[in-house]
Amino acid sequence: MQNYKSPVRDTLFVMNELCNFEAHYAALGFDDASPDMVEAIANEAAKFTDNVLAPINASGDEEGCQFVDGEVTTPSGFKQAYQQYVEGGWPSMAHPEAFGGQGLPYSLSSAIAEWFSGANHSWAMYPGLSQGCMSTIKAHGTPEQQKMFLPKLIEGTWTGTMCLTEAHCGSDLGMLKTRAEPNPDGTYSLTGTKIFISAGEHDLSDNIVHIVLARLPDAPSGTKGISLFIVPKFNVTDDGEKAERNGVSCGSIEHKMGIKASATCVINFDGAKGYLIGPPNRGLNCMFTFMNMARIGTGLEGLAGSEAAFQGALAYAKDRLQFRSMTGVKNPDGPADPIIVHPDVRRMLLTQKAFAEGNRALAIYCMQLVDITQYCDDEQQRQQAEAKLALLTPIVKAFLTETAQEATSYGMQVYGGHGYIKEWGMEQLARDTRICTMYEGTTGIQAIDLLARKVLGSNGKLLQVFTQEVRDYCVSLRDKPQFNQWSNALESHLDEWLSVTEELGKNAASNPNEIGAASVDYLMYSGYVTVGYFWLKMAVVAQQKLDEGHPEQDFYQAKLHTAKFYFDRLLTRTRSLLFAMQSGSDNLMQMTESQFMPE
Numbered sequence: 001m002q003n004y005k006s007p008v009r010d011t012l013f014v015m016n017e018l019c020n021f022e023a024h025y026a027a028l029g030f031d032d033a034s035p036d037m038v039e040a041i042a043n044e045a046a047k048f049t050d051n052v053l054a055p056i057n058a059s060g061d062e063e064g065c066q067f068v069d070g071e072v073t074t075p076s077g078f079k080q081a082y083q084q085y086v087e088g089g090w091p092s093m094a095h096p097e098a099f100g101g102q103g104l105p106y107s108l109s110s111a112i113a114e115w116f117s118g119a120n121h122s123w124a125m126y127p128g129l130s131q132g133c134m135s136t137i138k139a140h141g142t143p144e145q146q147k148m149f150l151p152k153l154i155e156g157t158w159t160g161t162m163c164l165t166e167a168h169c170g171s172d173l174g175m176l177k178t179r180a181e182p183n184p185d186g187t188y189s190l191t192g193t194k195i196f197i198s199a200g201e202h203d204l205s206d207n208i209v210h211i212v213l214a215r216l217p218d219a220p221s222g223t224k225g226i227s228l229f230i231v232p233k234f235n236v237t238d239d240g241e242k243a244e245r246n247g248v249s250c251g252s253i254e255h256k257m258g259i260k261a262s263a264t265c266v267i268n269f270d271g272a273k274g275y276l277i278g279p280p281n282r283g284l285n286c287m288f289t290f291m292n293m294a295r296i297g298t299g300l301e302g303l304a305g306s307e308a309a310f311q312g313a314l315a316y317a318k319d320r321l322q323f324r325s326m327t328g329v330k331n332p333d334g335p336a337d338p339i340i341v342h343p344d345v346r347r348m349l350l351t352q353k354a355f356a357e358g359n360r361a362l363a364i365y366c367m368q369l370v371d372i373t374q375y376c377d378d379e380q381q382r383q384q385a386e387a388k389l390a391l392l393t394p395i396v397k398a399f400l401t402e403t404a405q406e407a408t409s410y411g412m413q414v415y416g417g418h419g420y421i422k423e424w425g426m427e428q429l430a431r432d433t434r435i436c437t438m439y440e441g442t443t444g445i446q447a448i449d450l451l452a453r454k455v456l457g458s459n460g461k462l463l464q465v466f467t468q469e470v471r472d473y474c475v476s477l478r479d480k481p482q483f484n485q486w487s488n489a490l491e492s493h494l495d496e497w498l499s500v501t502e503e504l505g506k507n508a509a510s511n512p513n514e515i516g517a518a519s520v521d522y523l524m525y526s527g528y529v530t531v532g533y534f535w536l537k538m539a540v541v542a543q544q545k546l547d548e549g550h551p552e553q554d555f556y557q558a559k560l561h562t563a564k565f566y567f568d569r570l571l572t573r574t575r576s577l578l579f580a581m582q583s584g585s586d587n588l589m590q591m592t593e594s595q596f597m598p599e
Helices: 008-018 021-027 035-063 078-087 106-119 121-140 143-155 283-319 343-375 379-420 426-437 443-458 461-476 481-510 513-547 553-582
Strands: 066-068 071-073 158-163 179-182 188-198 207-214 227-232 234-236 242-245 248-253 264-276
Touching: 008 021, 008 035, 008 106, 008 343, 008 513, 021 035, 021 343, 035 078, 035 106, 035 121, 035 426, 066 248, 071 248, 078 121, 106 121, 106 283, 106 343, 121 143, 121 158, 121 207, 121 227, 121 283, 121 426, 143 158, 143 207, 143 227, 158 188, 158 283, 188 207, 188 227, 207 264, 207 283, 227 234, 227 283, 283 343, 283 379, 283 426, 343 379, 343 513, 343 553, 379 426, 379 443, 379 461, 379 513, 443 461, 443 481, 443 513, 461 481, 461 513, 481 513, 481 553, 513 553
Parallel strands: 158 207
Antiparallel strands: 066 071, 179 188, 188 264, 207 227, 227 264, 234 242, 248 264
């Protein structure tokens, strides 16, 4: 398998040259996050990622996790890698200094989290879940709860999870049955079983802190009767030290298609001691602190899979000799030409590259918005950032993971028959990344959230906030004729995006099925237009650098070539998506259930 290399240069391009993170960090008071410091941190993260995580990726997949008598053992090297992660201070980057953190911005920590997943998706799941756990306790925990749990979590000696779903309810959390009975001392006793709990049990940390949804005895039915609790594997003293074992156990681990080295657990709570976090019966609202970050994190996992597949496919395409170029011999000293000379191989490679780099720009832009919501003192700026995030979060989660299915599939396809063989690593990427469209809310759930809740639910206001930003940028390019074809295409898509939204809203007023019938196509359409905006911006920056005579000519010229590919071949996919949306729900709903397979 080709070795993964952290995309340091491209990440810093987006942060520094596209999004101007130097000014962004300065405005938010992060004086320590200078460009030199950011680059130094990035280079150190790349060393850890490339030299520690990547080498144990394939072996971890082969060995998997072992489950014996309620205990989970991670594959060889995973525990040692986690210890190095903790010793390097990586868990504490974006957390308050008051609890032992480094006080650096969320975006810096999240940008390098992509690389962890790209090098070793399974391993990255363990510390990844902890970040959302910490954010939830920071946002909704009492000072006493923060004192008890945050220092060890931020230090990395404890890890965290979120425990939402149950066997009978899946994503319909209003059906959950786990119950929480109040104790005389103000704590609660939780009883129930949760499934699909990533990193729910393992041997990497001294304690595991579960964030758990459960019902109080007098809770109303449905989602309005769900509360949120902190439930540690080992009980915790008031001053934050590990105590006796709590009533939390692992019943089994799942045998999965991918991410085999990540323990996906059934977790049993048998009168486990827990602490109410946030108001009673408002647990789902508090949980969205965790879930929204997890959705962006899952989008990053999809992005990471696209990048890793591109790296592997590109290296193979340069090396593999098959057939001669149709325009003449390119490798006269060999028996055939490298397959990168063939147009269809280039189609696959450019699709991977366009998705990886375009999606990275969108993801880092969203990280910048998260920074503003968390650290900015200006209420108006925070509200605008929150509005854009509300619209873009389901797109990041679903579009970045759906396009990763195509990118990782092309990773296998470029290798031909070797892509199906485990030793090359491409089939592992396809298996590992496949789950990203499913957990943290499937693509269908994200699509309904986008169209029904975010766009139509806000009467189009959230959509208007973002599309106005894109339109203003297109207008600013009117004096740059070399970009007018792309900016005009983007403006045309903005008009169409707003128009089809209005059309779908009217249709849904008489037939609610119209929303569900159009929602996934709507989300993918939205994704292609949104990423088109970032490819236009990257192309403009690249041309500026070329005009200035920047020495990295190939790097910037590649941006222009890839932008042209995106606008010519990928943005045009919106045509079929538009027609599908406008076809209505009848072609889905008129068939009776018995007609799906007549006897």
